[in-house]
Amino acid sequence: MAVKNAFYAQSGGVTAVINASACGVIETARRHPEVIGKVFAGRDGIVGALTEDLIDTSLETDADIARLKYTPSGAFGSCRYKLKSIEEHRTQYERLIEICKAHDIGYFFYNGGNDSMDTAWKISAISEKLGYPLICVGIPKTVDNDLPMTDCCPGFGSVAKYVATSMREAGFDVASMARTSTKIFVMEVMGRHAGWITAACGLACEAEGQPPHILLFPEVPFNPEAFLARVKECVERYGFCTVGVSEGLSDAEGKLIAEAGGKDAFGHSQLGGVGQVIAQLIKDKLGYKYHWALADYLQRAARHIASKTDVDQAYALGQRAVELAISGHNAVMPTILRLADSPYRWELGTAELKNVANIERKMPPEFISGDGFHITDACRAYLQPLIEGEDPPPFKNGLPDYVRLKNVALAKKLAEFKV
């Protein structure tokens, strides 16, 4: 078996643990010099491949590569760039094959979500069509937890731990203040179409009356009357009310609640996310003072409170991707298979990319409580193991000490290519 180089790219929104997968890929490749030469990373994802902006990871020390395991974000850069169909983007696909030829790349690892698995699958198809042997392996990643064929997605468990921790902490805060001040706290979290992250907020509640009191999922059309009635009930019963809301919350017609505020004097969509729209609705209708938080990138970058389960799985998937490639598996993605909820046991499986591409896994109805405002015990049993375990990064000067790689580019061999 001839030694070939490998290509690795990160795609889409980054996470607290995508670099743990990168670490798994690179460390495993380094243990197999008889099969894999160097690992080249696309600078800013697939854009780096198209523009021949390849990072030579062999110039990074073993120690720095090991530090990737606890560094959030995409160490080589990521991108939002979706390759369309082979017909529409034929030039791009052909360019990718040219790049692989020019740099003797025989392995293509693509670390991303639904779109990326679709891209990896297409690249595998075109390489076959063009007669250039290329083994393409996808590595799952998405905070949205919406990939099919895998029990969970790396990145999600750490966001889940962050939002549940934040909700618990803010809940303690509001409880302290409610008698004379803030009675309502709303936290807006990510998840445009799937409510997994919103659901994870619910783990902070371990007994009747504990925050969060209400969850608003994108899967459940927003009903203002039922919501306000529930808020009032919580304030009267517990003295305060805490709400976790998905950015993708929509009304019965599918219109985003975040856009309900209309336009301002300049014709812009009114500022404020759905969290604030919901909070202001409570203020207007019930008169309660509110605070709201928008975790935004903080939630997916919060490596300081990552889930150990998540970190371990992210690393294991990167490692397995290389092992699959070495053993000749093409157009596949390693997956997480759950063996038991409690005590939690999991192992790695393998899915065909064609069965993963472009499918979005939403929350199953049995994970949402009858009134639509909370999670069920079944959901809790599913989510709980994913946030288990702590794996704090090293700290220096009071702050997490994350690695910044050298990221030296390879010399270019081909003509320029406009993306």
Added chain:
Amino acid sequence: MAVKNAFYAQSGGVTAVINASACGVIETARRHPEVIGKVFAGRDGIVGALTEDLIDTSLETDADIARLKYTPSGAFGSCRYKLKSIEEHRTQYERLIEICKAHDIGYFFYNGGNDSMDTAWKISAISEKLGYPLICVGIPKTVDNDLPMTDCCPGFGSVAKYVATSMREAGFDVASMARTSTKIFVMEVMGRHAGWITAACGLACEAEGQPPHILLFPEVPFNPEAFLARVKECVERYGFCTVGVSEGLSDAEGKLIAEAGGKDAFGHSQLGGVGQVIAQLIKDKLGYKYHWALADYLQRAARHIASKTDVDQAYALGQRAVELAISGHNAVMPTILRLADSPYRWELGTAELKNVANIERKMPPEFISGDGFHITDACRAYLQPLIEGEDPPPFKNGLPDYVRLKNVALAKKLAEFKV
């Protein structure tokens, strides 16, 4: 010396470490049964004292009291209720003395910010006037770090560590995405009048070009032109730009920027905090895609990433407050004295409440860089030790395991009192 009971209350916005001070008070009082009988806590702060809603902390186990050291928020409840002058609120002050008499309280510990130190001072004065001996000791607490006479305020160091960590993590995230997606990240932090928390974001930057690139302080009137020029410069030089902004950012006329958005169609002030106003300004004028985060209560409740320095100081101040009271010091507040920046050394001091009350300490001009957009080395030297050290709480089921006290009320002895 007759044994007397003690009263303890938490006041104003709570923090990640105010309960560490409570822990210091109660544990120290329990070590001195020859002087202090029981510690009664006001439920929801001074409101609990006025309404005779007193919590008997002697019913809490030593183990639970010890857990306060790592539990955020106000374990006995806090409130926003400012006692006015003795003339205006004479009935309230007299009521407090009646409560103390009824429950044999000889020590009054008040844990709060500027207003609370003023209240403690007045209570001390009225007790003397009414001939009821009461020793009043203030315990500093405020995330705003704006109390005079003390080098720093408990609660601030932990917020500082949280915002610097969050800014670093989000900065890594944006750097990954900037080539094809988000180029601007804005994080809005607390601090209406003093820019200490905003300044703390700056600790995330340890070398040229690292986030945050721009800080917007309430002490520096907002200059949109200079700001936009700097944003553009950062994006051109680094590929992205990250901004930490104080909720209290104002224009040259002192008008809050958060209120610049005008009214919506219903006559409400437009939604969106200053973070979003600033981010939208960049989008409108420079066209860069943005994300923004509003940490809100998350920042002050984030005990999971508290500063060990802060926790230690909060505990020590609670402990010292009791020691001061036992040794007969009245109308005082223990303080933090800095002996050296690096290695950091500190000790406890004592200030007169009359010198603390109602004075607000803003950022000194020499802590803000010449262009008004960052912190100086002098500021860094001041802030750095305050975020040093980690002191994570225990975790259970993947989440911080905070204590919820029993908080049993004492039997009432007096007639009802309307607050």
